[in-house]
Amino acid sequence: MRILISEDDSALAEALRFALTQSGFAVDWVGNGLAADEALKTAGFGLLILDLGLPKLDGLEVLRRLRRRNDPLPVLILSGREQPEEKVAGLDLGADDYLVKPFSLNELQARVRALLRRGHGTASPVLSYRDLSFDPVARVATIRGHPLSLSTHELSVLEVLMRRFSRVVSKEQLVEQVYTYDQEVSHNAIEVYVHRLRKKIGDTGLVVRTLYGRGYALDYLEH
Numbered sequence: 001m002r003i004l005i006s007e008d009d010s011a012l013a014e015a016l017r018f019a020l021t022q023s024g025f026a027v028d029w030v031g032n033g034l035a036a037d038e039a040l041k042t043a044g045f046g047l048l049i050l051d052l053g054l055p056k057l058d059g060l061e062v063l064r065r066l067r068r069r070n071d072p073l074p075v076l077i078l079s080g081r082e083q084p085e086e087k088v089a090g091l092d093l094g095a096d097d098y099l100v101k102p103f104s105l106n107e108l109q110a111r112v113r114a115l116l117r118r119g120h121g122t123a124s125p126v127l128s129y130r131d132l133s134f135d136p137v138a139r140v141a142t143i144r145g146h147p148l149s150l151s152t153h154e155l156s157v158l159e160v161l162m163r164r165f166s167r168v169v170s171k172e173q174l175v176e177q178v179y180t181y182d183q184e185v186s187h188n189a190i191e192v193y194v195h196r197l198r199k200k201i202g203d204t205g206l207v208v209r210t211l212y213g214r215g216y217a218l219d220y221l222e223h
């Protein structure tokens with residue numbers, strides 16, 4: 001799952017990015033509102049962390065435009081203590097939660113997890129097929145309860161395949177969900193991640209099929 005951080009304080013943004021990357025998310029960072037608006041129109045993000053005081057385009061305007069496009073993306077607002085009215089305006093415009101600066105990284109991570117769980121509309125967003133389970137919020141995959149050792153990229157590939165279980169996922173769709181803007185995109189690497197995943201889920205009754213020229217599909221072995 002990709003998270004977009006829109007924050008012009010680069011030290012804070014870097015700290016947020018580090019913490020969320022450690023939690024297993026693919027994290028992008030933009031430093032102004034116009035860049036955020038553009039990014040939100042294209043890439044498939046799962047959550048937006050939005051500072052309100054942004055250069056070029058105000059955070060509230062970024063949010064207004066997002067909701068005008070009927071985009072239901074969960075939004076966590078970061079606001080300064082000196083502008084309590086902004087926080088209310090943000091919630092009125094359709095933000096899902098807010099944090100007042102300064103906040104601890106632990107609190108941020110807890111809010112992010114809560115928002116993502118709520119966003120799925122169920123108490124348990126865990127995806128399970130046969131012996132394989134994946135918790136997209138905790139970023140953990142398990143086989144019969146035992147955690148699998150997966151890199152962030154492998155987790156992202158598995159997440160996309162599980163969300164579209166038994167349907168074809170193109171390489172381009174995987175690339176969009178796996179890589180952040182500052183990472184060099186490699187279509188060959190996608191093949192490597194799929195290859196590693198195949199090995200790691202080998203005894204779950206599931207298989208990752210290659211559909212030449214179309215992409216991949218995670219499916220039941222005997223189909």
Ligand code: CA
Pocket residue numbers: 007008009051052053054
């Ligand atoms: Ca700011």
